[in-house]
Amino acid sequence: MAVRKTSHFWIHAGLISFTLLTIYPVLWVLALAFSGQQSVGLVDLPKDPSFLERARGILPWPAHVSVKNFVDVMTEQPFGRWLLNSVLVSVMTTLLGVFLACTAAYAFSRFRFPGRDSGMLAFLVSQMFPGTLMLIPLFIIIVKWLGLGNTFWGLVIVYATTAIPFCVWMLKGYFDTIPIDIEESALIDGASRQTIFLKIILPLSTPAIAITALFSFMTAWNEFILASVFLEAETMYTAPVGLRFFVGGFSSQWGFFAAGSVIVSLPVVILFLYLQKYLVSGLTAGSVK
Structure with a gap:
């Protein structure tokens, strides 16, 4: 003992x-x-x-x-504008990423079509490379071809593209755990595939969708390198890019940097505390019966 x-x-x-x-x-x-x-x-x-x-x-x-640093960083600095930009980009990325990930994951989980295994393997392989490796190709596509440089939409497309592979894999695994008997019963009752997906599959997949949304939001909220490359105008900066200018080679405003870091961290903490109730699995227990 x-x-x-x-x-x-x-x-x-x-x-x-x-x-x-x-x-x-x-x-x-x-x-x-x-x-x-x-x-x-x-x-x-x-x-x-x-x-x-x-x-x-x-x-x-x-x-x-x-609390002087918090007051000054929101009044004397354009940090409030940068924070609003981060909110807009993160929300649009979350909506676009979750929508595309849910539809793609459901198709990979329930349907059998040519290229299904290759598509899932391509999603997996894309996660093996660092994000900075795609910086030049993304810059050429977004800025040169699409002309979306220094715009929120260009940044949203980039963030959604980088977040979708992980989200599809996670949602596909969760959709596989939902008994197919539920869908077959709904089909017998006359429900369409769209009704089954919207009224049955998505409500049962609330935990996985919540975590997918949180991951997509955090991907856009905390990202710095891509935003610093695609955004040129100071009024378009997101919060992580704006924080960089508080600490430079000639002046270091560490108080503003720390206060801004605390403010940027709060939304993620609040979201995690709110969404953690959806982490509990087993929502489909007894659904077949």
Whole structure:
């Protein structure tokens, strides 16, 4: 019993250590955001600091708590416009990505047609390459061929294209778990394929669709490289691209950067907390009966 307690102690100690190591940078961002200043050093140390003063200098805790950075970043900087741009791009990407992924995944799950296996394999292979590898082809297609450079629609098409393969694979696997007997019963009752898909399959697939929507939203909300390449006008920037200009080679506004990072993180946290109730599986249990 003593050996087991000792082993559990070291396991818990290791988990706590890694947890503190993970949240330490996050605490620094929060401390800098609520410090009301732009410098990284939250505590002014004396010339010859003591051990306690040095320890205080590494603690992520501001000397004075203030919301000045949050107010200034939303009023004195165009961050509010950038945030609205991110909302528009992310919502349009989510709607387009979920619509295309649901229809494609249902077709791959229920129908047998030439190229079905090759199509799923192509989706899988596309996930094996980094996103930056497609930067040049996407730039040629979106900017040169379609003329959608520096537009939200061009960015939405790019984001939806990169998110669809993963979403199709995830939804296809979930559609496979739904008993086909439900659809056969509906067909006997005279329901069309469209009615079955809209009134039966989609309601039963709410957990998978919710996670797919969250993934599509996060793909567009957090992406930086593609947005910085396709968007040229400052008024068109998304929030991640706008955050880059707070920290540059000549001036570093770390307080605005930290406050903006906290604001950008809030929608994703709220969405995850709201959608986590849909993670519970088993909605189809007993549906056949």
